[in-house]
Amino acid sequence: MITVGIVGGTGYTGVELLRLLALHPGVEVALITSRSEAGRPVAELFPSLRGHCDLAFEDPDDERLAECDLVFFATPNAVAMDSVGHLLEQGVKVVDLSADFRLQEREVWEHWYGTTHTAPDLIREAVYGLPEINREQIRGARLVANPGCYATTIQLGFLPMIEAGVVDPSRLIADGKSGASGGGRQARMGMLLGEAGESFRAYAASGHRHGPEIEQGLRMMQARSAPQVTFVPHLVPMVRGIEATLYAEISDEAADFQAIYENRFRDEPFVDVMPWGSLPETRSVRGENTCRMALHRQPGQNRIIVSSVTDNLVKGAAGQAIQNMNLMCGFDEREGLKAPALLP
Numbered sequence: 173m174i175t176v177g178i179v180g181g182t183g184y185t186g187v188e189l190l191r192l193l194a195l196h197p198g199v200e201v202a203l204i205t206s207r208s209e210a211g212r213p214v215a216e217l218f219p220s221l222r223g224h225c226d227l228a229f230e231d232p233d234d235e236r237l238a239e240c241d242l243v244f245f246a247t248p249n250a251v252a253m254d255s256v257g258h259l260l261e262q263g264v265k266v267v268d269l270s271a272d273f274r275l276q277e278r279e280v281w282e283h284w285y286g287t288t289h290t291a292p293d294l295i296r297e298a299v300y301g302l303p304e305i306n307r308e309q310i311r312g313a314r315l316v317a318n319p320g321c322y323a324t325t326i327q328l329g330f331l332p333m334i335e336a337g338v339v340d341p342s343r344l345i346a347d348g349k350s351g352a353s354g355g356g357r358q359a360r361m362g363m364l365l366g367e368a369g370e371s372f373r374a375y376a377a378s379g380h381r382h383g384p385e386i387e388q389g390l391r392m393m394q395a396r397s398a399p400q401v402t403f404v405p406h407l408v409p410m411v412r413g414i415e416a417t418l419y420a421e422i423s424d425e426a427a428d429f430q431a432i433y434e435n436r437f438r439d440e441p442f443v444d445v446m447p448w449g450s451l452p453e454t455r456s457v458r459g460e461n462t463c464r465m466a467l468h469r470q471p472g473q474n475r476i477i478v479s480s481v482t483d484n485l486v487k488g489a490a491g492q493a494i495q496n497m498n499l500m501c502g503f504d505e506r507e508g509l510k511a512p513a514l515l516p
């Protein structure tokens with residue numbers, strides 16, 4: 173049994189960690205932080221956790237966190253970096269759901285996140301937490317940078333064709349759509365029902381911070397030339413889910429893409445390749461730690477198309493964080509993550 177702490181327990185990914193960890197037989201959640209709700213019982217704010225969690229929120233305190241075996245940071249960007257060094261020194265493992273340790277180049281991180289990195293020495297140590305490409309490094313890591321939700325959905329969708337070298341990595345397109353929970357639980361005008369409901373729009377079309385994260389991930393997959401991805405996200409008036417439609421130009425006409433994808437992910441517990449021509453839906457992964465995808469090609473065209481879906485709060489965040497914790501702490505990778513999707 174290990175003890176874990178969650179920093180940011182009132183946010184969408186924090187409460188999703190609580191929901192999933194309630195069913196994990198090897199984990200005791202020992203403390204949950206919130207500055208705005210300190211002192212309030214967790215199950216009072218989230219009645220779905222009545223009977224599963226008898227803790228009250230407490231103010232974040234590094235000394236208290238240092239009593240845990242592992243700490244999840246489910247906090248906005250640029251928060252974890254101030255505490256991680258101290259926790260690692262105290263022998264605590266860390267999974268950071270924010271972006272603080274995802275980008276290996278400090279200057280690139282500072283450009284996209286608009287602030288100075290306060291723990292640059294830890295950037296090199298952090299392991300990018302996409303188990304499908306980094307499983308062995310994650311097992312030995314003290315600090316895991318959990319990938320972004322779009323980045324997970326898009327990197328997994330491109331992974332087999334990039335590794336196999338059967339497309340041009342410099343001409344990739346990723347058309348992403350996310351539900352509103354991807355933007356977090358804090359109040360924002362653009363996320364109000366009256367603003368985002370009954371409507372559909374692109375955002376960050378001139379550059380999103382997951383763009384460099386996706387390209388860095390594709391470089392780890394051994395792209396033969398520098399990968400370039402045109403990524404445009406969209407906000408969909410639903411709560412959970414991401415669908416990414418990916419386009420790549422085929423460089424090897426003899427390649428059997430369906431076989432490449434099925435072989436690459438055959439032993440992956442959390443990636444599902446559907447039959448050729450299928451259309452995965454976000455609701456097929458709602459609440460589930462799965463990335464589900466399917467391949468298409470239009471007649472007479474040299475583009476391969478992949479439709480890839482995840483639940484942004486599960487495989488895109490809390491589920492993947494628990495998958496990483498399982499690897500770091502020697503549990504079965506699937507522990508606590510076996511439940512199928514919620515339908516309808």
Ligand SMILES: NC(=O)C1=CN([C@@H]2O[C@H](COP(=O)(O)OP(=O)(O)OC[C@H]3O[C@@H](n4cnc5c(N)ncnc54)[C@H](OP(=O)(O)O)[C@@H]3O)[C@@H](O)[C@H]2O)C=CC1
Pocket residue numbers: 179180181182183184185186205206207208209232245246247248249251269270271319320321353354355356357358484485488489
């Ligand atoms: N939502 C999603 O789909 C995904 C989110 N992520 C990333 O995960 C992280 C959490 O996201 P999400 O759950 O949506 O965020 P929310 O905005 O919903 O929640 C943020 C949480 O952090 C706490 N918090 C805020 N500021 C601080 C601070 N300075 N110190 C300590 N705690 C703080 C808040 O509580 P309080 O203010 O009361 O302390 C709250 O509990 C973000 O970095 C996000 O980018 C990654 C993948 C997907």
Ligand SMILES: CC(=O)N[C@@H](CCC(=O)OP(=O)(O)O)C(=O)O
Pocket residue numbers: 249269270271319320321322350351352353354355356381382405407
């Ligand atoms: C709908 C919506 O706003 N989605 C978020 C998803 C990104 C996210 O959560 O990623 P980080 O972990 O890098 O912050 C966004 O586009 O900013």
